[in-house]
């Protein structure tokens with residue numbers, strides 16, 4: 158323990174899987190430690206006996222230090238375009254994408270020591286703890302095959318559907334994709350969604366059947382499933398175990414032989430596709446790009462074609478996987494750019510970089526650019542009002558790194574001052590743990606900025622047509638005009654695809670039906686699995702749909718969704734009043750048919766949660782709009798117990 162560490166700089170997270178198990182662990186991380194180290198406290202004694210804690214300390218090294226240890230093959234080598242292979246790894250969550258990426262880096266000796274940091278590519282703490290990839294990371298590998306030097310650019314994609322636009326941009330930057338499927342589980346919903354994106358991007362798909370070391374693995378069955386459901390030929394598929402390091406060389410060989418090399422278009426005007434960007438506090442925004450045509454040089458004056466902003470290319474280079482500056486990069490290569498950009502909003506994923514000079518400028522941008530818009534909104538309030546400024550600064554900092562994050566001040570009589578924040582989507586990694594959609598952002602705020610926050614229930618963006626004027630989008634339910642002042646409300650619908658073992662089809666259909674789902678399609682897959690398609694309001698999915706899906710299917714079903722359109726519905730606003738005063742932060746919009754039941758349930762919950770007082774403090778009621786005004790929906794008002 159370093160003397161600089163005060164108790165307040167120490168935060169810990171206890172994660173004990175079961176109290177009786179000797180594997181229960183206490184994770185301790187030191188916030189202000191000079192070179193951040195992690196320690197694990199493990200019960201040292203036998204099961205069930207109170208015993209002194211044993212302390213294991215593992216010093217974490219920085220990336221650079223890590224690369225200096227052991228032998229590395231990461232030095233920048235220029236090779237002609239015909240010996241470059243740009244590829245991605247696509248998979249359903251937990252099918253082993255990051256583990257495989259790790260193994261590839263290790264096998265090509267790009268990252269020398271595997272023990273030092275597992276899953277090099279998932280480099281954020283939260284991701285490592287949860288084992289989920291949030292941000293893209295790319296890595297350049299040198300590999301000698303048949304006596305020739307090849308460069309393999311791995312573009313890691315985010316695993317979750319919320320990032321499907323980012324996934325699609327990463328895929329466009331590649332020529333092939335390794336489709337990793339868990340050989341003990343088979344195809345899952347996200348496998349299909351990712352394959353469709355890869356097919357849209359015209360990629361060569363190489364099936365990789367992972368986890369063949371597991372006793373339950375049945376690669377032949379999964380191959381049949383891939384052929385029948387996706388229609389891919391599996392003759393060239395590779396069997397591997399990323400964990401045990403089996404089949405890695407075969408993957409590299411297949412990758413080199415099957416992936417088409419990028420087109421050599423050095424003489425055409427410069428066009429680089431941005432597939433990722435992040436904010437570095439010391440260097441500004443770092444942009445990752447793939448050069449589709451032309452050549453970029455350090456010191457070039459460049460232009461981002463969709464935002465119209467111009468910058469000077471102060472530094473360009475490759476990611477091997479640490480940044481290695483170079484002077485020039487040519488068509489087919491993947492690299493990074495530092496150009497004094499202040500926020501990631503100026504270097505958006507999907508934008509095209511070209512030269513600023515008119516005679517060198519590309520005539521048109523690469524297709525497919527879109528601006529990421531937040532789909533799920535939630536209120537964030539600091540539990541201590543004095544933290545309001547810290548929260549605002551923290552959100553501004555997060556925004557530097559997340560172009561889709563939006564926030565605006567919100568003032569609630571009950572909660573005080575806070576912010577209404579918009580996030581990209583449902584973020585299954587949050588729901589997995591049974592928490593709200595903003596978990597990832599919330600956890601980061603709490604962890605990195607030492608804040609204690611209250612997050613309100615998530616809501617979606619509605620479309621409202623007032624009696625006078627144009628329809629507009631509304632993210633804050635408390636701003637919904639009165640029933641007499643509006644014509645209609647529309648809500649976003651998503652196409653939902655669930656894959657499940659046959660025996661859970663009934664419970665899952667019932668779940669979808671209860672959530673206002675409209676049945677669309679059902680198909681039988683290979684050996685006892687079924688895919689069911691519904692169209693469902695997004696609002697019905699944002700809260701706990703995923704948890705219910707998992708519990709009704711005992712964890713076996715998987716889901717995937719994509720937004721389709723806005724549809725008008727009989728929607729109303731439900732206000733919650735405590736002691737007669739409506740609490741605006743608790744307002745939400747829902748279907749009229751559900752209003753009574755949900756309002757009543759909410760009142761009962763609040764009755765339990767609100768602490769008892771020495772005097773008659775409140776009655777709780779949920780009020781629902783009717784065309785004539787408001788109606789109290791919990792008929793027998795629930796009286797909170799007075800002392």
Ligand SMILES: Nc1nc2c(ncn2[C@@H]2O[C@H](COP(=O)(O)OP(=O)(O)OP(=O)(O)O)[C@@H](O)[C@H]2O)c(=O)[nH]1
Nearest residue numbers: 250251252253254255256289290316368398399400
């Ligand atoms: N037995 C076995 N386990 C594996 C293998 N590959 C990965 N795993 C385990 O599967 C789990 C998930 O692996 P990840 O590599 O994190 O999966 P991922 O697809 O990157 O997951 P996300 O980042 O959440 O999308 C981890 O516990 C791995 O140790 C394998 O070949 N065999």
